[in-house]
Amino acid sequence: MGQTKELVKNVVRDFNAGLQNLYPANEIMSFVYLLFDEYLQWPKTKVHLSYEVSLNGQTLSRFRNALEKLSLGEPIQYIIGKGWFNGLTLSVTPDVLVPRPETEGLCRNIYSENIQNQYLDISILDIGTGSGCIAIDLKKKFPYAWVTGTDISEKALRVAGHNAAIFQLPIDFIGADILLPLHWGRFGVYDLIVSNPPYVTESEKRWMHRNVVEFEPPSALFVPEDEPLKFYSAIGAFASLHLRRSGSLWVEINERFGKEVRDLFREMNFQKVEVLQDFFGKDRFVKAVANPGLTDISWWYADKGDQG
Numbered sequence: 001m002g003q004t005k006e007l008v009k010n011v012v013r014d015f016n017a018g019l020q021n022l023y024p025a026n027e028i029m030s031f032v033y034l035l036f037d038e039y040l041q042w043p044k045t046k047v048h049l050s051y052e053v054s055l056n057g058q059t060l061s062r063f064r065n066a067l068e069k070l071s072l073g074e075p076i077q078y079i080i081g082k083g084w085f086n087g088l089t090l091s092v093t094p095d096v097l098v099p100r101p102e103t104e105g106l107c108r109n110i111y112s113e114n115i116q117n118q119y120l121d122i123s124i125l126d127i128g129t130g131s132g133c134i135a136i137d138l139k140k141k142f143p144y145a146w147v148t149g150t151d152i153s154e155k156a157l158r159v160a161g162h163n164a165a166i167f168q169l170p171i172d173f174i175g176a177d178i179l180l181p182l183h184w185g186r187f188g189v190y191d192l193i194v195s196n197p198p199y200v201t202e203s204e205k206r207w208m209h210r211n212v213v214e215f216e217p218p219s220a221l222f223v224p225e226d227e228p229l230k231f232y233s234a235i236g237a238f239a240s241l242h243l244r245r246s247g248s249l250w251v252e253i254n255e256r257f258g259k260e261v262r263d264l265f266r267e268m269n270f271q272k273v274e275v276l277q278d279f280f281g282k283d284r285f286v287k288a289v290a291n292p293g294l295t296d297i298s299w300w301y302a303d304k305g306d307q308g
Helices: 008-019 025-040 044-049 057-071 076-080 101-113 133-141 154-166 181-186 202-207 230-242 255-267 298-304
Strands: 005-007 054-056 082-085 088-091 123-127 146-151 172-175 190-195 243-252 271-277 283-289
Touching: 005 008, 008 025, 008 054, 008 057, 025 044, 025 057, 025 076, 054 057, 057 076, 076 082, 082 133, 088 133, 088 154, 101 133, 101 190, 101 243, 101 283, 123 133, 123 230, 133 146, 133 154, 133 190, 146 154, 154 172, 181 230, 190 230, 230 243, 230 255, 255 271, 255 283
Parallel strands: 123 146, 123 190, 146 172, 190 243
Antiparallel strands: 005 054, 082 088, 243 283, 271 283
16 A cells, blocks of 8 residues: 655645645645744745645644644644744743743833843743743843742742753753742742742633643643632732832732732832733733832731741
């Protein structure tokens, strides 16, 4: 029996037919271009100029396998093991969130408001580092900074460490649960603390695409319906102790809770607390500046006791 062959134009047709009920046409074609680039190093123009070329063997199997996974909702980033963040190509596995444009905006805002510190040896902490995208991007933007990333997931820390090694960036990665105050002693004092914590409530799952709900790590996405600010409460308390008095705290937020996060940080005696919008005009980030005076967070310890 001869080897199975398929023309490029038929492969493209199969992707469009198999995914039309899941994705818009332009997004399907973006998947096609990514896969041809990944598997054959073909640019977009060569794909269109090669419609009558036959694919066979392992190459054809890889395309068919990718189509099957995409039809089940698996993110393209997990299929090819790559994600993109502010021009950087990062390794991505199902142990970490797929890097998102909103978080790119968070890093751009931090850079634009701290550009005067670009060549200073400031210290930066990324809480919930995941793939390391924030820590790596900020280390690239602030090359003399001392950058640390932390995560509760050891698998995520391995991905982040691998990505930092690819770019030959000296970033420290620490395993810790920011919700447990007894873990806070593992950290020093920072000029800038940033976090994209879990902030999607359980009730919002029904509005989300299956490629997020069924494939990305739920512990990095979701919070209980009755505790939507649990991570911001912990991060704010932590930052009250671990930010230098001229330092700033930056967090990505659920658009539904901009006012609540702002008010929470104000109650914790942060200054210049602002809600900032993303490129869609939605409340997406909160920035706060440390209070030069002492901050009383004894309520936090009283509430949490000696957990750890």
